[in-house]
Amino acid sequence: xxxxxxxxxxxxxxxxxxxxxxxxxxxxxxxxxxxxxxxxxxxxxxxxxxxxxxxxxxxxxxxxxxxxxxxxxxxxxxxxxxxxxxxxxxxxxxxxxxxxxxxxxxxxxxxxxxxxxxxxxxxxxxxxxxxxxxxxxxxxxxxxxxxxxxxxxxxxxxxxxxxxxxxxxxxxxxxxxxxxxxxxxxxxxxxxxxxxxxxxxxxxxxxxxxxxxxxxxxxxxxxxxxxxxxxxxxxxxxxxxxxxxxxxxxxxxxxxxxxxx
Numbered sequence: 001x002x003x004x005x006x007x008x009x010x011x012x013x014x015x016x017x018x019x020x021x022x023x024x025x026x027x028x029x030x031x032x033x034x035x036x037x038x039x040x041x042x043x044x045x046x047x048x049x050x051x052x053x054x055x056x057x058x059x060x061x062x063x064x065x066x067x068x069x070x071x072x073x074x075x076x077x078x079x080x081x082x083x084x085x086x087x088x089x090x091x092x093x094x095x096x097x098x099x100x101x102x103x104x105x106x107x108x109x110x111x112x113x114x115x116x117x118x119x120x121x122x123x124x125x126x127x128x129x130x131x132x133x134x135x136x137x138x139x140x141x142x143x144x145x146x147x148x149x150x151x152x153x154x155x156x157x158x159x160x161x162x163x164x165x166x167x168x169x170x171x172x173x174x175x176x177x178x179x180x181x182x183x184x185x186x187x188x189x190x191x192x193x194x195x196x197x198x199x200x201x202x203x204x205x206x207x208x209x210x211x212x213x214x215x216x217x218x219x220x221x222x223x224x225x226x227x228x229x230x231x232x233x234x235x236x237x238x239x240x241x242x243x244x245x246x247x248x249x250x251x252x253x254x255x256x257x258x259x260x261x
Contacts, residue, residue, distance in 0.1 A: 053260040054209060055197065059190025061182040061252045067170035067245045070150050073114060074157045075139035075164030083118060083134040090136040093161040100156055101142060110143035139164060145173075151240035170245045179215060182252040186213070190256045198260065206259030213254045 076094050080086035098111055116138045123132045144150055147170075154165060172178055198205050 054257050055260050056257045057190050057194045059186040059254050061185030063178050063182045063250050064247050065172055065178045066247050067172055069171050069173050070144040070147055071169050072142050073139055073167040074162050076162050077137040079133045079135050081133045086134045086136040090138055094138050097157050097160045112141045114139045114141045147245050150243045155240035178250045182250050186252045186254040190254055194258050204261040206261045209259055210257040213252055215252050
């Protein structure tokens with residue numbers, strides 16, 4: 001047993017050497033930790049604390065797109081001293097208009113009843129209320145996916161008796177694709193501005209810490225002038241109006257915040 005202890009040499013080491021080795025190892029670990037902390041503090045030299053500093057900047061992205069869907073309101077108002085007669089006339093004519101729209105390639109899902117009303121119409125001779133007739137009004141909203149059919153739809157509806165035409169508007173069928181393109185452009189613009197400002201300030205950009213956006217864009221043309229002609233009885237024989245969809249600017253504004261190192 002004594003021979004084995006002598007071979008490993010464990011009993012030959014003085015206690016002070018063992019304590020010295022432990023102390024040396026502790027000092028190495030302690031100095032390594034201090035060095036790492038100083039490296040982490042390097043980016044905060046001259047600052048009162050190690051709080052995170054940020055920079056907030058805006059950016060705009062714009063994409064010009066051509067609308068591919070039109071929506072229009074078509075309606076008919078009928079009057080008769082008998083409410084049943086007013087209803088029948090209104091229903092017959094509106095059914096005929098809807099059937100004609102379907103024959104032009106407009107699907108049933110794109111024709112939606114927007115309103116249907118019946119109300120009495122009074123005269124007031126000598127201050128007395130006298131029933132004049134009943135008014136029945138029905139309006140449908142039509143979605144037109146082939147923009148070259150807009151003029152024909154308006155003309156045909158007026159020819160078949162529609163006397164309330166208006167509210168023409170244009171939209172993009174899949175606006176999110178256009179918005180995503182504008183969003184990417186806005187983010188690029190914001191980052192470029194942030195990098196330029198950071199360079200002037202002598203700092204570096206860190207990670208993106210927040211992002212917000214707002215969107216707008218698109219005009220809404222209308223056919224109010226034409227609708228007035230129809231209502232005054234001049235639209236039935238009128239030629240199909242030329243309607244242009246034009247273009248719409250889809251704009252995304254972003255506000256981003258970057259960490260500053």
